[in-house]
Amino acid sequence: MKKLLVFVIIGFIAQLIDGSLGMAYGVTSTTLLLTFGIAPAVASASVHLAEVATTAASGASHLKFGNVDREMVMKLIIPGSIGAFVGACFLSNLPGDLIKPYVSLFLLALGFYIIYRFLFLHSSQEQKQPQKLSKSQLIPLGLLAGFLDATGGGGWGPIATPVLLAKKGIEARKVVGTVDTSEFAVAVSATLGFFISLGWEDVNWFWVGTLMLGGLFAAPIAAWLVKIMPSHLLGVLVGGLIIFTNVRTLLHAWGIAENWYTPIYAIIVFGWAAAVWWAIRNHRKAPLSNDLAS
Numbered sequence: 001m002k003k004l005l006v007f008v009i010i011g012f013i014a015q016l017i018d019g020s021l022g023m024a025y026g027v028t029s030t031t032l033l034l035t036f037g038i039a040p041a042v043a044s045a046s047v048h049l050a051e052v053a054t055t056a057a058s059g060a061s062h063l064k065f066g067n068v069d070r071e072m073v074m075k076l077i078i079p080g081s082i083g084a085f086v087g088a089c090f091l092s093n094l095p096g097d098l099i100k101p102y103v104s105l106f107l108l109a110l111g112f113y114i115i116y117r118f119l120f121l122h123s124s125q126e127q128k129q130p131q132k133l134s135k136s137q138l139i140p141l142g143l144l145a146g147f148l149d150a151t152g153g154g155g156w157g158p159i160a161t162p163v164l165l166a167k168k169g170i171e172a173r174k175v176v177g178t179v180d181t182s183e184f185a186v187a188v189s190a191t192l193g194f195f196i197s198l199g200w201e202d203v204n205w206f207w208v209g210t211l212m213l214g215g216l217f218a219a220p221i222a223a224w225l226v227k228i229m230p231s232h233l234l235g236v237l238v239g240g241l242i243i244f245t246n247v248r249t250l251l252h253a254w255g256i257a258e259n260w261y262t263p264i265y266a267i268i269v270f271g272w273a274a275a276v277w278w279a280i281r282n283h284r285k286a287p288l289s290n291d292l293a294s
Contacts, residue, residue: 015214019058021234046203051187058215065224089197111246
């Protein structure tokens with residue numbers, strides 16, 4: 001019973017983060033599973049299968065709360081599904097770690113830009129004139145994000161969310177909801193690819209079921225948080241998570257001594273907390289400014 005509760009909590013935490021910030025379900029749940037001594041291959045297969053149910057629940061919840069750009073979802077799911085299936089079925093044994101550092105550097109830069117944009121460039125005018133990505137831009141984004149999600153153990157949210165947020169005028173909650181909703185098709189395609197290439201024997205159904213259960217409880221809560229959270233605060237939270245996760249990847253890829261990890265993480269968390277405080281401060285001042293203007 002204790003083990004059941006622990007894995008349900010893991011699924012709940014992972015989906016709460018992913019559903020509210022648009023990324024990190026795979027990273028969070030896989031990392032927590034590995035701390036229990038579970039083999040990486042088994043953990044990855046179990047997490048991908050659990051994502052089929054959790055992403056379905058998350059997408060339905062975001063749709064209910066109006067957090068989804070339906071047009072963008074339709075443009076993302078087909079290339080994302082193709083990329084995920086190809087990556088899982090044919091290329092899952094390639095050393096994805098070779099390209100991770102380069103992708104992480106790009107996303108790290110986007111993370112800093114996103115925080116800057118939502119702290120200093122965010123305005124109501126941006127919401128009136130959104131600059132959405134065109135179909136020719138969304139197709140390669142979906143292919144790349146789906147491919148890296150299957151080959152690199154996670155990549156749909158960490159790639160798609162920051163790229164979409166970097167475009168001015170797109171609401172942060174719409175980005176998070178759209179990425180989470182489209183991830184269902186990606187998870188299904190990746191799972192089919194893994195089953196074809198690896199078989200069913202790597203799946204532990206106890207872990208899958210408990211992760212699903214926790215995620216199903218968290219999905220509507222996360223979607224509700226996205227709905228009520230101020231857009232610029234949500235953008236800063238997502239930007240900080242992008243920076244934190246990609247710095248972690250780079251530290252491992254570059255072989256930085258472990259004694260540097262704690263001070264580097266502490267600096268990032270301190271800066272992230274300061275940015276969140278600034279975003280909350282700006283939100284409190286905004287109503288007063290609007291009243292004076294009127």
